[in-house]
Amino acid sequence: MDRRASLKWVLTAAATLPLGRFVPLAAAKDAGEAKPYGADPKLLEIHHPGELWPLTLTPEQRRTATALCDTIIPADGSSPGASAVGVVDFIDEWISAPYEKQRADRKIVLDGLAWVDAEAGRRFAKPLAALGEDQRHGICDDICYAPRAKAEFAEAAKFFARFRDLTAGGFYTTPQGRKDLQYVGNVPLKQFDGPPLEVLKKVGLA
Numbered sequence: 001m002d003r004r005a006s007l008k009w010v011l012t013a014a015a016t017l018p019l020g021r022f023v024p025l026a027a028a029k030d031a032g033e034a035k036p037y038g039a040d041p042k043l044l045e046i047h048h049p050g051e052l053w054p055l056t057l058t059p060e061q062r063r064t065a066t067a068l069c070d071t072i073i074p075a076d077g078s079s080p081g082a083s084a085v086g087v088v089d090f091i092d093e094w095i096s097a098p099y100e101k102q103r104a105d106r107k108i109v110l111d112g113l114a115w116v117d118a119e120a121g122r123r124f125a126k127p128l129a130a131l132g133e134d135q136r137h138g139i140c141d142d143i144c145y146a147p148r149a150k151a152e153f154a155e156a157a158k159f160f161a162r163f164r165d166l167t168a169g170g171f172y173t174t175p176q177g178r179k180d181l182q183y184v185g186n187v188p189l190k191q192f193d194g195p196p197l198e199v200l201k202k203v204g205l206a
Contacts, residue, residue, distance in 0.1 A: 112159025
């Protein structure tokens, strides 16, 4: 099973598994004194990035996030890569939101982006965004599965797990991502003839 197929099975818009303590690797940028939506948000209005609260990622961090997103979900014959459908914008908006969960994720993401760039510099004397595909994969392979990560990569693996969930959640909730999943919900039908006979048989109703 390839990386994209695996992500389809673990699709989530926002993972809720606790990540535990993440040792600070870089100072996290505070989103300022932004206020939450409140009790009566205007959900039908179109808001532009940065309109509701200050965004967090610097241009350098966005380049690193772009490279990492596209390593996790690269373009293929059926859909574009993660960054092409705005996943970096989604992650920036998410970690900038003034809510407890998002504030926690902001620290995890900023520290983690700093770590992957530092690791890329240590291994190859370049930032992650300047590395070739095999070099990026080499770093990601060391942190992509926390239970098997070496001790020195344990904290970075926790970051990668959260960043991967955000990337998958952002990508697979776009029209392109839903198409890649072959998701057929939210499509109006002229008529509904009921569940197929084989389904009814499977659940003992026919």
